[in-house]
Amino acid sequence: MKTSIIGYPRVGSLRELKFQTEKYFRQEITEEALQKTARQIRQSQWQLQAVNGIDFIPSNDFSFYDLLLDTAVLFNIIPERYRNLGLSELDTYFALARGYQGDKGDVKALPMKKWFNTNYHYLVPEIDDQTEVKLIGKKPFLEYEEAKELGIETQPVVIGPFTLLKKLRYVGSQKAEDYVQAICVAYQDFLKGFQSLGTGWVQFDEPNVVYDLSQEDIHLLQKLYSEILAQKGEVKVLVQTYFGDVKDCYEELLALDFDGIGLDFVEGRQNFDLLDKHSFPKDKLLFSGLINGKNIWRNNYQLTLEKLQAWQDRGIKVVLNTSSSLLHVPYSLKHEEKLKTTYRKHFAFAEEKLEELRDLKALIQSEKYVKDARYLKNQALFENRPDSYNPQVRQRTSAITEDLFTRQPAFGEREKIQKEAFNGPILPTTTIGSFPQTQEVKKNRSDFKKGKIDQATYEAFNRQKIKECIALQEELGLDVLVHGEFERNDMVEYFGEQLDGYVFTEKAWVQSYGTRCVKPPIIWGDISRSQTMTVKWTTYAASLTEQPVKGMLTGPVTILNWSFPREDISLKESAYQIALAIRDEVLDLEAHGIKIIQVDEAALREKLPLRKSDWYSEYLDWAIPAFRMVHSGVQASTQIHTHMCYSEFTDIIPAIDAMDADVITFEASRSNLLILDALKANHFQTEVGPGVYDIHSPRVPSVEEIKTALYKMLDKIPIEKLWVNPDCGLKTRGEKETKGSLSHLVQAVKEVRNENKGSI
Numbered sequence: 001m002k003t004s005i006i007g008y009p010r011v012g013s014l015r016e017l018k019f020q021t022e023k024y025f026r027q028e029i030t031e032e033a034l035q036k037t038a039r040q041i042r043q044s045q046w047q048l049q050a051v052n053g054i055d056f057i058p059s060n061d062f063s064f065y066d067l068l069l070d071t072a073v074l075f076n077i078i079p080e081r082y083r084n085l086g087l088s089e090l091d092t093y094f095a096l097a098r099g100y101q102g103d104k105g106d107v108k109a110l111p112m113k114k115w116f117n118t119n120y121h122y123l124v125p126e127i128d129d130q131t132e133v134k135l136i137g138k139k140p141f142l143e144y145e146e147a148k149e150l151g152i153e154t155q156p157v158v159i160g161p162f163t164l165l166k167k168l169r170y171v172g173s174q175k176a177e178d179y180v181q182a183i184c185v186a187y188q189d190f191l192k193g194f195q196s197l198g199t200g201w202v203q204f205d206e207p208n209v210v211y212d213l214s215q216e217d218i219h220l221l222q223k224l225y226s227e228i229l230a231q232k233g234e235v236k237v238l239v240q241t242y243f244g245d246v247k248d249c250y251e252e253l254l255a256l257d258f259d260g261i262g263l264d265f266v267e268g269r270q271n272f273d274l275l276d277k278h279s280f281p282k283d284k285l286l287f288s289g290l291i292n293g294k295n296i297w298r299n300n301y302q303l304t305l306e307k308l309q310a311w312q313d314r315g316i317k318v319v320l321n322t323s324s325s326l327l328h329v330p331y332s333l334k335h336e337e338k339l340k341t342t343y344r345k346h347f348a349f350a351e352e353k354l355e356e357l358r359d360l361k362a363l364i365q366s367e368k369y370v371k372d373a374r375y376l377k378n379q380a381l382f383e384n385r386p387d388s389y390n391p392q393v394r395q396r397t398s399a400i401t402e403d404l405f406t407r408q409p410a411f412g413e414r415e416k417i418q419k420e421a422f423n424g425p426i427l428p429t430t431t432i433g434s435f436p437q438t439q440e441v442k443k444n445r446s447d448f449k450k451g452k453i454d455q456a457t458y459e460a461f462n463r464q465k466i467k468e469c470i471a472l473q474e475e476l477g478l479d480v481l482v483h484g485e486f487e488r489n490d491m492v493e494y495f496g497e498q499l500d501g502y503v504f505t506e507k508a509w510v511q512s513y514g515t516r517c518v519k520p521p522i523i524w525g526d527i528s529r530s531q532t533m534t535v536k537w538t539t540y541a542a543s544l545t546e547q548p549v550k551g552m553l554t555g556p557v558t559i560l561n562w563s564f565p566r567e568d569i570s571l572k573e574s575a576y577q578i579a580l581a582i583r584d585e586v587l588d589l590e591a592h593g594i595k596i597i598q599v600d601e602a603a604l605r606e607k608l609p610l611r612k613s614d615w616y617s618e619y620l621d622w623a624i625p626a627f628r629m630v631h632s633g634v635q636a637s638t639q640i641h642t643h644m645c646y647s648e649f650t651d652i653i654p655a656i657d658a659m660d661a662d663v664i665t666f667e668a669s670r671s672n673l674l675i676l677d678a679l680k681a682n683h684f685q686t687e688v689g690p691g692v693y694d695i696h697s698p699r700v701p702s703v704e705e706i707k708t709a710l711y712k713m714l715d716k717i718p719i720e721k722l723w724v725n726p727d728c729g730l731k732t733r734g735e736k737e738t739k740g741s742l743s744h745l746v747q748a749v750k751e752v753r754n755e756n757k758g759s760i
């Protein structure tokens with residue numbers, strides 16, 4: 001039996017690529033130096049995979065920003081406005097990803113969206129009538145040859161034509177079907193390029209086939225691949241699916257001339273049934289995704305070996321694979337010096353997953369594997385999980401009753417009470433919570449964690465930052481202020497570190513987008529709160545000003561979705577445990593005089609099942625109640641805000657309204673405010689603050705741009721329901737651009753207020 005992985009992380013095991021790329025952005029290093037780091041990362045990873053005996057090692061899974069963007073650039077899908085900047089190839093690429101503002105012009109970044117049900121974000125390539133789709137790039141070929149020079153045969157990976165066509169944004173008059181012919185030729189040329197290099201296998205990633213597919217979708221899939229595969233020559237082609245099952249197109253995939261079919265058996269449980277009910281062709285390889293690519297628990301060897309054995313007994317040629325790219329897990333446990341052995345032995349990050357693949361490959365070849373030490377050690381893990389059960393927490397969740405999900409009085413009545421209590425201006429301005437996490441803010445935290453400074457020094461620094469932040473917001477003229485979140489490393493990790501039941505790591509970074517990474521904490525056991533988590537900082541900020549200060553919490557669904565969840569209890573049970581802990585914090589903030597509390601649910605949409613039929617039964621039916629439970633205990637006059645970013649929630653608007661928050665702020669600027677129509681159509685009752693500018697780009701928006709956005713909003717949203725704010729928190733921004741952008745925001749609002757005096 002052979003082994004394979006779909007893709008490997010690429011930021012570097014200690015985020016070397018992140019640091020070098022950010023230096024390159026700041027013009028501190030040359031492109032050559034950046035390329036050198038990239039090469040070192042790729043090469044050491046190929047070698048690591050080779051040492052672990054991986055038979056199908058991917059190449060072209062490396063990216064400076066995002067694989068979908070890479071694929072678009074490979075096929076010449078680059079809008080004119082970026083080409084016209086006249087930048088180098090790499091800088092044009094970064095302009096697409098981050099926007100560009102400088103001597104050569106001023107362009108916004110492409111929109112960024114969540115990649116399926118993960119916390120990874122992709123860039124949405126834009127195609128117009130002028131785009132001539134054709135193979136122009138060399139990256140996949142160069143990286144293949146780079147590995148070959150090390151003596152390693154790799155399997156080049158590219159996003160497949162179906163997923164590419166589905167993910168593009170069509171801004172001209174032409175639609176997906178108009179590009180099919182050109183796309184087929186471009187992918188044929190891609191395969192021909194590898195034919196001439198003598199490549200064995202090429203991998204086409206087609207995660208879009210795990211969605212509900214229409215007949216037209218299936219025809220498109222068939223049309224694309226019957227044409228492309230007709231030209232594959234000697235190259236073998238694997239179609240790799242992930243994040244779900246392929247029940248809508250299983251037979252069609254088998255009927256196409258693929259040499260390998262990659263299925264996810266972790267999130268696509270129905271793939272087991274498909275395989276049981278249908279025969280699998282003897283001339284194809286089944287790339288069986290049994291090793292979880294998205295969670296960090298050790299694989300259960302017994303279950304995996306049983307499956308593999310059963311398929312092999314049926315004569316299926318099986319390759320053991322990961323369920324998705326390993327992009328979604330951290331690099332290696334070897335950097336975790338503080339993690340206790342009791343816990344650590346239960347985890348497998350990317351490197352340890354390579355070792356699992358190696359073990360399983362050896363075990364399946366041995367008739368007596370049940371006596372093998374590797375097998376026995378693995379089985380022992382599933383017999384005992386210490387410190388994971390807390391009877392008080394279980395007792396509290398089992399006592400949850402319906403009334404805990406309902407806030408009184410109803411929204412309309414609360415809205416009146418709150419408007420009176422707040423007595424603020426129309427179009428109130430606010431921010432999403434975090435202010436720039438400058439080097440000094442991070443250094444303060446890092447010095448404290450390393451024991452270089454004591455708690456008093458650490459806290460004094462944060463108090464000083466809060467003071468400056470409040471003064472800045474007052475000077476700018478914002479209406480609802482925040483404390484700035486200087487004490488937080490991350491909006492989820494921070495709470496994970498304070499809640500009992502969590503285990504956290506030191507270097508277990510996972511890429512979220514571009515150079516930005518997160519360190520998801522691990523839900524090891526039952527979750528509870530033993531002390532207040534935010535009251536000290538929020539009340540300090542409130543003591544410095546007469547203006548309202550918004551308390552800032554992360555909601556239970558987001559805490560769950562941005563952690564590595566446990567797998568021995570349901571997600572619902574974990575969400576309810578976290579919800580009760582956050583509920584206590586909300587009530588404590590209220591008891592300390594905080595009248596506006598924001599409970600961020602940035603990741604609400606993340607674990608929404610990819611198939612619509614499962615949306616409510618498997619997810620929303622507990623995710624929305626979990627949020628409602630957090631705020632149902634507050635008084636009518638306490639205003640509950642929530643915030644969501646990068647969520648395409650046009651299709652779940654009724655569920656968002658059912659969260660029963662008083663105000664929701666959300667990302668909107670990169671997606672052209674498309675969501676406004678949906679809010680109007682659904683008679684959205686919650687007050688809204690669609691972001692008026694993109695905070696993920698260093699660009700400073702002009703007053704005019706913000707006014708244009710505001711007027712677009714006022715077309716669709718009653719003025720008394722509209723809040724004004726950036727898209728998301730400002731933690732990734734510099735201080736100068738933050739000040740510039742917010743002062744333009746306030747200026748724009750002043751002008752719009754003046755221009756609308758009559759209508760208020």
Ligand SMILES: CN1c2c(nc(N)[nH]c2=O)NC[C@@H]1CNc1ccc(C(=O)N[C@@H](CCC(=O)N[C@@H](CCC(=O)N[C@@H](CCC(=O)O)C(=O)O)C(=O)O)C(=O)O)cc1
Pocket residue numbers: 119437439442443445446447488489490491492493512513515516517518519562602645646728731732
């Ligand atoms: C809002 N988003 C978030 C998502 N997911 C989260 N879990 N959190 C989010 O906020 N998903 C969607 C969006 C967009 N995604 C992101 C993801 C990541 C960032 C971001 O800014 N990440 C930072 C790292 C943040 C952090 O945890 N910092 C720590 C550690 C800082 C550090 O690197 N320290 C150095 C030493 C520094 C020194 O001594 O000077 C070290 O450890 O080596 C902290 O601040 O303590 C990033 O840089 O990638 C934004 C949006």
Ligand SMILES: N[C@@H](CCS)C(=O)O
Pocket residue numbers: 432433434435491552600602643645728729730731
């Ligand atoms: N309050 C958080 C939300 C980010 S989604 C912040 O401002 O960073």
Ligand SMILES: [Zn+2]
Pocket residue numbers: 432602643644645727728729
């Ligand atoms: Zn956000």
